[in-house]
Amino acid sequence: MIARNRRVLALVSGIGGSVLLIALLLNIFERKVESRNPFYKVVEISDDIDDPAIWGKNFPHQYDGYMKTADMTRTKYGGSEALAHVPTDKDPRNMTSQQKTDEDPRLKTMWAGYAFAVDFREERGHAYMLEDQKYTERQNVVKQPGTCLNCHGSTYTLYKKLGNGDITKGFEEMNKIPYKEVVQQVKHPVSCIDCHDATSMSLRITRPAFIEGIRAYKASQGISEYDVNKMATRQEMRTFVCGQCHVEYYFKGDTKRLTYPWSKGLQSR
Numbered sequence: 001m002i003a004r005n006r007r008v009l010a011l012v013s014g015i016g017g018s019v020l021l022i023a024l025l026l027n028i029f030e031r032k033v034e035s036r037n038p039f040y041k042v043v044e045i046s047d048d049i050d051d052p053a054i055w056g057k058n059f060p061h062q063y064d065g066y067m068k069t070a071d072m073t074r075t076k077y078g079g080s081e082a083l084a085h086v087p088t089d090k091d092p093r094n095m096t097s098q099q100k101t102d103e104d105p106r107l108k109t110m111w112a113g114y115a116f117a118v119d120f121r122e123e124r125g126h127a128y129m130l131e132d133q134k135y136t137e138r139q140n141v142v143k144q145p146g147t148c149l150n151c152h153g154s155t156y157t158l159y160k161k162l163g164n165g166d167i168t169k170g171f172e173e174m175n176k177i178p179y180k181e182v183v184q185q186v187k188h189p190v191s192c193i194d195c196h197d198a199t200s201m202s203l204r205i206t207r208p209a210f211i212e213g214i215r216a217y218k219a220s221q222g223i224s225e226y227d228v229n230k231m232a233t234r235q236e237m238r239t240f241v242c243g244q245c246h247v248e249y250y251f252k253g254d255t256k257r258l259t260y261p262w263s264k265g266l267q268s269r
């Protein structure tokens with residue numbers, strides 16, 4: 001009886017193993033086919049769709065990668081770590097990252113009188129950019145302008161809406177509106193449409209502040225009328241799309257125009 005049970009067990013696990021192996025081979029095969037056919041057009045994407053989940057229907061692998069920015073584990077390179085946060089009316093996040101002003105209290109002294117002294121956390125992945133900006137205490141000690149939103153949300157369709165199709169005009173309008181008001185009009189963190197052309201999928205720059213900053217920089221190098229979307233190389237674009245936000249900046253004058261100070265070159269001296 002026992003011997004027979006063992007035989008049955010061996011048979012069952014043998015079948016189980018084969019099923020797993022076949023599943024693995026099928027999966028490898030599918031991935032190989034997918035990589036030969038860069039994409040299947042499941043949905044039509046237009047220049048007005050900011051929802052990454054819709055783009056993700058055509059590009060599931062890239063969408064998976066995009067969603068992974070929600071991961072929160074510190075690696076050997078540093079990065080953020082998930083800290084439980086009890087949601088309140090004012091701050092409904094159930095997870096945040098380390099408070100840097102607690103880790104190094106000297107920052108509070110150094111920045112006294114400056115919004116950063118009250119709240120400056122470890123930065124997190126793209127999935128959190130919009131909520132972290134909405135709920136930072138820095139929104140409550142200073143009345144922030146719409147300018148903040150340029151680097152924390154999918155603003156391309158909003159620029160078009162506010163500027164009647166002209167993104168620079170929309171950018172100027174957005175900067176002037178109080179943050180707490182204008183943020184209501186944005187639904188997603190940086191999305192596919194902010195870096196990709198909806199028809200060709202090629203990279204593009206959608207941030208007027210970058211277009212203007214890089215034009216001023218090129219002018220300082222003797223290149224006039226630089227148009228980043230026409231003149232940059234593919235290799236440069238791979239860096240420039242990130243440089244739309246990961247750069248030093250200031251808000252200029254009463255209109256709070258987001259400005260990248262590169263007209264005198266890229267060095268601080």
Ligand code: HEC
Nearest residue numbers: 079080123124125126128129132151152190241242244245
């Ligand atoms: C629309 C603006 C924007 C663009 C474009 C952008 N980023 Fe970011 N990125 C952010 C913001 C804002 C954060 C911080 C989010 C937070 O802390 O909630 C961030 C966070 C990150 C982080 C995580 C940092 C950490 O310590 O966990 C990495 C890595 C990163 N970005 C890389 C890139 C790369 C690479 C590109 C280009 C392919 C890029 N970003 C393009 C705005 C942007």
Ligand code: HEC
Nearest residue numbers: 119120121122123132133136138144147148151245246249
């Ligand atoms: C030019 C683009 C840009 C603008 C404009 C901008 N941010 Fe950010 N912000 C970033 C980037 C990039 C990061 C990720 C930080 C890093 O990697 O240094 C970030 C990180 C953050 C974070 C997460 C870390 C922290 O400091 O706690 C908050 C909150 C934040 N920004 C709030 C704001 C507010 C409020 C404004 C407006 C006053 C603003 N941001 C304007 C690009 C920008």
Ligand code: HEC
Nearest residue numbers: 052055056059062063066190191192194195234238241242
């Ligand atoms: C912050 C900018 C940025 C965002 C946001 C972004 N991408 Fe990309 N994407 C890139 C860059 C950079 C490349 C590499 C382009 C190159 O090789 O020239 C790329 C490449 C691609 C490619 C080409 C194949 C590949 O993997 O290299 C596809 C398809 C793609 N992205 C889809 C998406 C989708 C779908 C989304 C939204 C879920 C998205 N991307 C969001 C910057 C971005």
